[in-house]
Amino acid sequence: MSKPKYTREEALAFHLEPTPGKFEITATVPMTTQRDLSLAYSPGVAVPCEEIAQNPELAYDYTNKGNLVAVISNGTAVLGLGNLGALGSKPVMEGKSVLFKRFADVNSIDIELDTEDPEAFIKAVELMGPTFGGINLEDIKAPECFIIEQTLKERMDIPVFHDDQHGTAVICAAGLINALHLSGKKIEDCRIVLNGAGAAGIACIELLKAMGARHENCIACDTKGVIYQGRTEGMNQWKSAHAITTDLRTLEEAMKDADVFLGVSVKGAVTQDMVASMADNPVIFAMANPDPEITPEEAHEVRPDAIVATGRSDYPNQVNNVLGFPYLFRGALDVHARAINDEMKIACAEALAQLARADVPDEVAMAYGRKLSFGRDYIIPTPFDPRLIHTVPPAVAKACMETGAARRPIVDMDAYEQTLAARMDPTASILRSINARARNAQARMIFAEGDDPRVLRAAVQYQRSGLGKAIVVGRDDDVKQKLEAAGLGDAVRELEITNAAKTDRLADYKEFLYKRLQRKGHDRHDIHRMAARDRHVFAALMLAHGHGDGLVTGATRKSAHVMERINHVFDANTENGVAGVTALLHKGRIVLIADTLVHEWPDEEDLANIATRAAGVARHLGLEPRVAFVSFSTFGYPKSERAEKMHLAPSVLERRGADFEYEGEMTVDVALNAVAQDAYPFQRLTGPANILVVPARHSASISVKLMQEMAGATVIGPILSGIDKSVQICSSTSTASDVLNMAVLAACKVG
Ligand SMILES: NC(=O)C1=CN([C@@H]2O[C@H](COP(=O)(O)OP(=O)(O)OC[C@H]3O[C@@H](n4cnc5c(N)ncnc54)[C@H](OP(=O)(O)O)[C@@H]3O)[C@@H](O)[C@H]2O)C=CC1
Ligand SMILES: CC(=O)C(=O)O
Ligand SMILES: [Mg+2]
Structure with missing residues (x-):
C-alpha cells in the first residue's frame, strides 16, 4: 500500500492555510436585520434564558449544549510525543474537534488547560459543565488522568470520557474480537503482553479482562520492564492491579510464546526478534502514534502469519480511537446521556466488530480505493466507512437507554438511523471517493502549463499524494527555477519534465496534426509552430498518442482559447455533443x-x-x-x-x-x-x-x-x-487546489 508522502513544510502549510488552524465557528441563525439582532441578543435572548433558569433541561432545546463537546487536554501525553505542554497539544485537540464534526456532526471546541495539577484541572473542567453536552478528555498522562476522569465523572452530570483510555480500549477490543476470530483463538486462552501501562494501556487491559482474558495470562510492561508482584520502582495503584507473580523481567522475555501484543508505548519499542519469538498466528497491535512500536513491514518480514494493526491511517487495520469517540458521543448526545458507561462502550466495540465482518458494499470499497473483505488485512472498519454513522450511535444510544443513563430516550429507532444517515455531508464522501479512485487509477497526468507556479504545485501534490505520475510540459531550467521559488526545489528530481522543442516524438505529432488540419487552412509551417510551441496543442498531442493518461490545462489562458487549441487535436465540439x-x-x-x-x-x-x-x-x-x-x-x-x-x-x-x-x-x-x-x-x-x-x-x-x-x-x-480521452480545462482563476481537483477528475475519467 502506498504511503502518502508529505514534508514538514506541507504539514505546516496545511495548518496555516487558508486561515491559521483547522476550524472556525459559523452562525446557524440569520444575523442580518435589526429584528434578528433583537432576537439573537438583547432583548429577545432574555426569553430562553428565563425558561432555562426555570427548567435546565430546556438548555438542550434552546442552546447548542446538546450537540457541543469540549476536547480538553493539558498536553502531558500528546500522542506518543510526550509532554509538549498545553499549547503544544492544540493542533491535536483541534484535530479531534474536526474529527468529531466530520465523522459524527458533533460540534466541538478544543480547550487547552495550562496546568499539571489534577485539582486545578478538575476545578476548571467542572466549572465548564453548563456549556457542554459532553467532555472528551485527551492526551493527559497517567496516573493523573485516572484521578481526573474519575473525579469529574462523579461531579458532573454529563458524559466525561477519557478518549485515550476508553476510546482506545473500545477499538482495541473490537479489533481483537475479530483478530482472534481469524486466528481461531479464544481470549481466555491467550497470553497477552501489554507494553505501556499508562492511560491507554491500563484501560485496554481492563476491558480485555472484562471480556474474558485471564489475569495470570496478561503481562503488563512499562519503561522499567515487566510489572510483577513485589516490584516497587515506578509503580502506582493502577499498575499494581495488573502485577502478576512471574520471574519474567523484560519485554523480550515476556514476548516469548505470547499470542497477543498490545503496544501503547512509544515508537520502535518492539524488535523483530521479539516478534519472531511469539506463538503461532500472533496478533500484534502496535498502536503508538504517530509511529508504531514496530511497523507492519518489519513484523511481517519475520512473521508472515501475524495479524498486524497500527494506529495509523496509511496501513491496513487502523486501530485508532477515531473509530470510537465520534460515534460514542453522537449516540450519547442524542439521548441526552448523563454518562458514557461500560455497557455503552461494549455496545460500541461489538457494533464495530460486527460491521467489519459484514459484507462491504461496493461503494464503500470504491471510496476506500481497495477491495475490503473481512480478513487479516481488514479486521476493523475503515474510518471513512459511511455506515459507521448509522450503525454505531444507535447501538450506543440503545445501551444508554437500557442502563437508565438516557435523559431523553429515542422512541423510533428506525427513524433515528435514517436521520443519522442524512446527517453527513455528501460532498465530503464524493470528494473522498474521487480521490480514492484516482489513487487506484495511478494515471500519468500531463500538466500542460509547466511555467505556472500553481500548476507546478498541483503537479507536485498530485505525485506526492500518491495519485500517480505527474508529467509537466515546460523548459527544464524554467520549471526548476519556479519550483525553487515555490519552496519545492526537491521536486525537480521527482517530476517528469517534457520540453516540446526537444522531444523526439515531435515528428509523429506533427504528422498527426497535419492530417487533421491540412484541409482546415493550416500549412506545414503552422503545424510545426503549433505542435512545438503551443503547450495546449502539444500536451493534447501527447495525450492523443498515449504518452499520458490524462491532461489538465487552461490555468493560464481563457477557456475559449484553450478549447480552440484542444479542438485541433480532439473533437471537443457541439457537433459531437x-x-x-x-x-x-x-x-x-x-x-x-x-x-x-x-x-x-x-x-x-x-x-x-x-x-x-x-x-x-x-x-x-x-x-x-x-x-x-x-x-x-x-x-x-x-x-x-x-x-x-x-x-x-x-x-x-x-x-x-x-x-x-x-x-x-x-x-x-x-x-x-x-x-x-x-x-x-x-x-x-x-x-x-x-x-x-x-x-x-x-x-x-x-x-x-x-x-x-x-x-x-x-x-x-x-x-x-464527451471526448474519448481524459482532458480537463481549469479556469484562469484556479488555485493550485483547483488544478489538483481537475487532475483528480481527469485521473478517474469523470467526463
Ligand atoms: N491508537 C490509538 O488509538 C491510541 C494510541 N495511543 C498511543 O499510546 C501511547 C501511550 O499513550 P498514553 O497511554 O496516553 O500515555 P501515558 O503517558 O499515559 O502512558 C505511556 C506509557 O507508556 C510507557 N512507556 C513509555 N516508553 C516506553 C517504553 N520504551 N517501553 C515500555 N513502556 C514505555 C510508560 O511507562 P512508565 O509508566 O514507566 O512511564 C507509560 O506506562 C502513545 O504512543 C499514544 O499515541 C494512545 C491513545 C490512542
Ligand atoms: C489516537 C490518540 O488519541 C493518541 O495517539 O493519543
Ligand atoms: Mg490521544
Whole structure:
C-alpha cells in the first residue's frame, strides 16, 4: 500500500492555510436585520434564558449544549510525543474537534488547560459543565488522568470520557474480537503482553479482562520492564492491579510464546526478534502514534502469519480511537446521556466488530480505493466507512437507554438511523471517493502549463499524494527555477519534465496534426509552430498518442482559447455533443450546472445532449441524476419565446428514452426546493434536482460565478464530458487546489 508522502513544510502549510488552524465557528441563525439582532441578543435572548433558569433541561432545546463537546487536554501525553505542554497539544485537540464534526456532526471546541495539577484541572473542567453536552478528555498522562476522569465523572452530570483510555480500549477490543476470530483463538486462552501501562494501556487491559482474558495470562510492561508482584520502582495503584507473580523481567522475555501484543508505548519499542519469538498466528497491535512500536513491514518480514494493526491511517487495520469517540458521543448526545458507561462502550466495540465482518458494499470499497473483505488485512472498519454513522450511535444510544443513563430516550429507532444517515455531508464522501479512485487509477497526468507556479504545485501534490505520475510540459531550467521559488526545489528530481522543442516524438505529432488540419487552412509551417510551441496543442498531442493518461490545462489562458487549441487535436465540439459540467459544492449540497464550456446557445436537441452528459458525470460522482431544465418560467408561465427551448427539451429526452429523471422548464427555486415543487404535483422529479441545465453559456457562467463570489461555494470544473480521452480545462482563476481537483477528475475519467 502506498504511503502518502508529505514534508514538514506541507504539514505546516496545511495548518496555516487558508486561515491559521483547522476550524472556525459559523452562525446557524440569520444575523442580518435589526429584528434578528433583537432576537439573537438583547432583548429577545432574555426569553430562553428565563425558561432555562426555570427548567435546565430546556438548555438542550434552546442552546447548542446538546450537540457541543469540549476536547480538553493539558498536553502531558500528546500522542506518543510526550509532554509538549498545553499549547503544544492544540493542533491535536483541534484535530479531534474536526474529527468529531466530520465523522459524527458533533460540534466541538478544543480547550487547552495550562496546568499539571489534577485539582486545578478538575476545578476548571467542572466549572465548564453548563456549556457542554459532553467532555472528551485527551492526551493527559497517567496516573493523573485516572484521578481526573474519575473525579469529574462523579461531579458532573454529563458524559466525561477519557478518549485515550476508553476510546482506545473500545477499538482495541473490537479489533481483537475479530483478530482472534481469524486466528481461531479464544481470549481466555491467550497470553497477552501489554507494553505501556499508562492511560491507554491500563484501560485496554481492563476491558480485555472484562471480556474474558485471564489475569495470570496478561503481562503488563512499562519503561522499567515487566510489572510483577513485589516490584516497587515506578509503580502506582493502577499498575499494581495488573502485577502478576512471574520471574519474567523484560519485554523480550515476556514476548516469548505470547499470542497477543498490545503496544501503547512509544515508537520502535518492539524488535523483530521479539516478534519472531511469539506463538503461532500472533496478533500484534502496535498502536503508538504517530509511529508504531514496530511497523507492519518489519513484523511481517519475520512473521508472515501475524495479524498486524497500527494506529495509523496509511496501513491496513487502523486501530485508532477515531473509530470510537465520534460515534460514542453522537449516540450519547442524542439521548441526552448523563454518562458514557461500560455497557455503552461494549455496545460500541461489538457494533464495530460486527460491521467489519459484514459484507462491504461496493461503494464503500470504491471510496476506500481497495477491495475490503473481512480478513487479516481488514479486521476493523475503515474510518471513512459511511455506515459507521448509522450503525454505531444507535447501538450506543440503545445501551444508554437500557442502563437508565438516557435523559431523553429515542422512541423510533428506525427513524433515528435514517436521520443519522442524512446527517453527513455528501460532498465530503464524493470528494473522498474521487480521490480514492484516482489513487487506484495511478494515471500519468500531463500538466500542460509547466511555467505556472500553481500548476507546478498541483503537479507536485498530485505525485506526492500518491495519485500517480505527474508529467509537466515546460523548459527544464524554467520549471526548476519556479519550483525553487515555490519552496519545492526537491521536486525537480521527482517530476517528469517534457520540453516540446526537444522531444523526439515531435515528428509523429506533427504528422498527426497535419492530417487533421491540412484541409482546415493550416500549412506545414503552422503545424510545426503549433505542435512545438503551443503547450495546449502539444500536451493534447501527447495525450492523443498515449504518452499520458490524462491532461489538465487552461490555468493560464481563457477557456475559449484553450478549447480552440484542444479542438485541433480532439473533437471537443457541439457537433459531437461535448459539454462542460461544473459542480457547485455548498453547505453539504452538490449541484451540477451545464453546459458551462462548449455550447453558446444550445437548441432543445443540444440541451438534451447536455443533460445526458451531465447525468453521466453525476453517476461518475456517485449521484443518481435528477435534471431540471431551468429558466425564468415554470411549466409554460410566463410565456416567452426565450423559454421555449427549455420547455421542449424534456420531450426530446422522452423521445430518446433517457434513463434518468428530468423535468422542466422551471425556475431555480422550484428545481432545488422540495416545498416549492409541491405546488406542481404532476412534476416527475423524486426530489430536488442535482443537475441544472441552463439556457445558455452566459447564464451558466453567471450562476457559477455568483455562487462562488456571493456564497463562497466550492467550484469543481468545468468538467469536459464527451471526448474519448481524459482532458480537463481549469479556469484562469484556479488555485493550485483547483488544478489538483481537475487532475483528480481527469485521473478517474469523470467526463
Ligand atoms: N491508537 C490509538 O488509538 C491510541 C494510541 N495511543 C498511543 O499510546 C501511547 C501511550 O499513550 P498514553 O497511554 O496516553 O500515555 P501515558 O503517558 O499515559 O502512558 C505511556 C506509557 O507508556 C510507557 N512507556 C513509555 N516508553 C516506553 C517504553 N520504551 N517501553 C515500555 N513502556 C514505555 C510508560 O511507562 P512508565 O509508566 O514507566 O512511564 C507509560 O506506562 C502513545 O504512543 C499514544 O499515541 C494512545 C491513545 C490512542
Ligand atoms: C489516537 C490518540 O488519541 C493518541 O495517539 O493519543
Ligand atoms: Mg490521544
